[in-house]
Amino acid sequence: MADYDFDLLVIGAGPGGYVAAIRAAQLGLKTACVESRETLGGTCLNVGCIPSKALLHASELYEEVAGGHLAKFGMSFGKPSVDVPAMIAEKQKAVDELTGGIAFLFKKNKVEWIKGFASFTSADTVEVAGKSYRAKNIIIATGSSVTPLPGVEVDNDKGVVIDSTGALTLSKVPGKMVVIGGGVIGLELGSVWRRLGAEVTVVEYLDQILPGMDADIRKEAARIFKKQGFTIKTGTKVTGVATKGKGAVVTVEPAAGGAAETLEADVVLVAIGRKPNTDGLGLDKAGLSVNARGQIETDHDFRTAVPGIWAIGDVIPGPMLAHKAEDEGVACAENIAGHTGIVNHDVIPSVVYTFPEIAGVGLTEEAAAARGAIKVGKFPMMANSRAKTNRQTDGLVKVISDAETDRVLGVWIIATVAGSMIAEACVAMEFGATSEDIAYTCHAHPTHAEALKEAAMAVRGKAIHV
Numbered sequence: 001m002a003d004y005d006f007d008l009l010v011i012g013a014g015p016g017g018y019v020a021a022i023r024a025a026q027l028g029l030k031t032a033c034v035e036s037r038e039t040l041g042g043t044c045l046n047v048g049c050i051p052s053k054a055l056l057h058a059s060e061l062y063e064e065v066a067g068g069h070l071a072k073f074g075m076s077f078g079k080p081s082v083d084v085p086a087m088i089a090e091k092q093k094a095v096d097e098l099t100g101g102i103a104f105l106f107k108k109n110k111v112e113w114i115k116g117f118a119s120f121t122s123a124d125t126v127e128v129a130g131k132s133y134r135a136k137n138i139i140i141a142t143g144s145s146v147t148p149l150p151g152v153e154v155d156n157d158k159g160v161v162i163d164s165t166g167a168l169t170l171s172k173v174p175g176k177m178v179v180i181g182g183g184v185i186g187l188e189l190g191s192v193w194r195r196l197g198a199e200v201t202v203v204e205y206l207d208q209i210l211p212g213m214d215a216d217i218r219k220e221a222a223r224i225f226k227k228q229g230f231t232i233k234t235g236t237k238v239t240g241v242a243t244k245g246k247g248a249v250v251t252v253e254p255a256a257g258g259a260a261e262t263l264e265a266d267v268v269l270v271a272i273g274r275k276p277n278t279d280g281l282g283l284d285k286a287g288l289s290v291n292a293r294g295q296i297e298t299d300h301d302f303r304t305a306v307p308g309i310w311a312i313g314d315v316i317p318g319p320m321l322a323h324k325a326e327d328e329g330v331a332c333a334e335n336i337a338g339h340t341g342i343v344n345h346d347v348i349p350s351v352v353y354t355f356p357e358i359a360g361v362g363l364t365e366e367a368a369a370a371r372g373a374i375k376v377g378k379f380p381m382m383a384n385s386r387a388k389t390n391r392q393t394d395g396l397v398k399v400i401s402d403a404e405t406d407r408v409l410g411v412w413i414i415a416t417v418a419g420s421m422i423a424e425a426c427v428a429m430e431f432g433a434t435s436e437d438i439a440y441t442c443h444a445h446p447t448h449a450e451a452l453k454e455a456a457m458a459v460r461g462k463a464i465h466v
Ligand SMILES: NC(=O)c1ccc[n+]([C@@H]2O[C@H](COP(=O)([O-])OP(=O)(O)OC[C@H]3O[C@@H](n4cnc5c(N)ncnc54)[C@H](O)[C@@H]3O)[C@@H](O)[C@H]2O)c1
Pocket: 149, 180, 181, 182, 183, 184, 185, 186, 188, 203, 204, 205, 206, 209, 210, 211, 236, 237, 238, 271, 272, 273, 274, 319, 320, 321, 350, 351, 352, 353
């Protein structure tokens, strides 16, 4: 240790990096975490998962009232109004409390926060704000940033052509919003502004929204979103965005070729994906390189090609999800400390926090069928007593199992609380459960979770309530 400043230096304090730093400190390693943002928590806490969920929650409450959905329960209100700056300020309070919480956890666990941007000067040394730090181990947890759309300039301050960060700070509800990209960000942030009154058009290049999800789920989600008032243009590419007056004009044409058309918008949200952050890191000085997708490759233990350098989260291959990064952070810290840290990448849930929520874990039906014989059980939320009682019956649960062994290979859910329901599927899959194991597990009544049990029963044609 004599020559090293730290046992471990983590670059980046997002969900991957800050969790890795805390776990390493818990295990007795002298740990520092470098972060260039003013606050800890990375994209997720500052301008991603957390603020978007705050606005999703607030806008959902607004729509319940404004959309007249409570009238059927005998409740009536005067015409509701929304004070957007107040909503944004309350969101910021949640963000500040959570980012401040990490600063507290760093102090409590004696993790040193080095403020500034880290750049490698050799395989075991980084420079931050003109000072050099040498560490026995370095974890790269630099995350990802918004993929730019060639030829389209984002300016979040002007608030006309924006990305996900700009969509969290609009000062008023746009009349018309065009969302480029029918993925998670487009649908979540599009939902926020649609609920508050914007006319939202989603332009998606592929034939279906929500890439990577199960085909039934993608189809059903599109049906539900259209019913909610979204205009969804799939199989459509954007060929240009020009600002015009206080708004913008988006030119689109069929992906397969054909006549172009223009869409006028007050706000254009670009949400076409994210790319790993490696610019300026000086990877070459450490002897590292990136793959064709700009990612740093690691082995199963999160070791890069250079001994002593590890990488986790959005900067390595795999889904760009905060919880995947967190689990990798814990496992990587444990491996560095000489323990055995493992992440089961076959069981990483993904959740879209729209209304209803959309969640999945494991294989899609298409991917599972390509591997071998499968059985599929489906159960509609329409037949779930709790969903029916709440008058929120959109959605379904789908369980995919191996035809021979009955082992669960994938679970897909659209339901108001799908994000919570998917946790049960994750535990089941982590323990190698069969669909019968889920079917024979007693589930509390009346809960949404019973729909998962019934979908598991449906794998063998034994669902009761359909
Ligand atoms: N709830 C969550 O888990 C959550 C929330 C936000 C973001 N994220 C993660 O952040 C990342 C980025 O999210 P995202 O929604 O930007 O990406 P995404 O990859 O989920 O979706 C982007 C969509 O844009 C489409 N697209 C690409 N270029 C286009 C073009 N020129 N014209 C029209 N459509 C185009 C793609 O086909 C794709 O469907 C994802 O990895 C996502 O998992 C997750």
